[in-house]
Amino acid sequence: MIDQDEGRPSPEGAGATAVEARGGDGAQPGAGREDREEDPLEALVRRQLDLLGEDPDRDGLARTPERVAESMRWLTRGYRMTVEEAVNGAIFEDDHDSMVLVKDIELYSLCEHHMLPFFGKAHVAYIPDGRIVGLSKLPRIVDLFARRLQVQERLTEQIAQAVQDAVEPCGVGVVVEAYHLCMMMRGVEKQNSKTITSAVRGNFRSDNRTRDEFLRLVLSPQFIS
Ligand SMILES: [Zn+2]
Numbered sequence: 437m438i439d440q441d442e443g444r445p446s447p448e449g450a451g452a453t454a455v456e457a458r459g460g461d462g463a464q465p466g467a468g469r470e471d472r473e474e475d476p477l478e479a480l481v482r483r484q485l486d487l488l489g490e491d492p493d494r495d496g497l498a499r500t501p502e503r504v505a506e507s508m509r510w511l512t513r514g515y516r517m518t519v520e521e522a523v524n525g526a527i528f529e530d531d532h533d534s535m536v537l538v539k540d541i542e543l544y545s546l547c548e549h550h551m552l553p554f555f556g557k558a559h560v561a562y563i564p565d566g567r568i569v570g571l572s573k574l575p576r577i578v579d580l581f582a583r584r585l586q587v588q589e590r591l592t593e594q595i596a597q598a599v600q601d602a603v604e605p606c607g608v609g610v611v612v613e614a615y616h617l618c619m620m621m622r623g624v625e626k627q628n629s630k631t632i633t634s635a636v637r638g639n640f641r642s643d644n645r646t647r648d649e650f651l652r653l654v655l656s657p658q659f660i661s
Contacts, residue, residue, distance in 0.1 A: 532568060555614060577598050588631055
């Protein structure tokens, strides 16, 4: 945050200055904003609306900064979570030694270049080495990294590495298939192009047959909805 008014504490000072500049909204009762401490993120969204040529005080937009700030914090909540919390101790000794695959994990993220959504599915597989992880924990790990500003390539790698570190299996394979609104709504406007990324660890990397089995299971057309 940039606060050019050095005489006042930030961030309240920056917000109040912006409000006054638009004509004394701060003096009008009814909006309800005066009762709350000004959130710097809300002030920024108000400023953004203003810069886009909108009137942040018109009825439909009056509470938009509050909603956007709340929504953005929720969509980036992965920054405030750890893999340890996501797994929550659900690692169990087990001698199952074949591939475990959780397919079609819903994924919603924001691209870090445009802060626009990308969304799709993640497929996460591993081959246990004496330990398994509670199946519901794999979607939690996906969510932990998806709920941040991301690029799909890094997201895929981070999921694979987190499973590798948490479960210490013989190997891990992750495929992410996603549609990027920054491609669909703007720029090239390629509305049906899907981006597919993969990341492998351990014997998914060293053993061609394991990797091929994994990719066949997640990418064969008959399995894709
Ligand atoms: Zn983008």
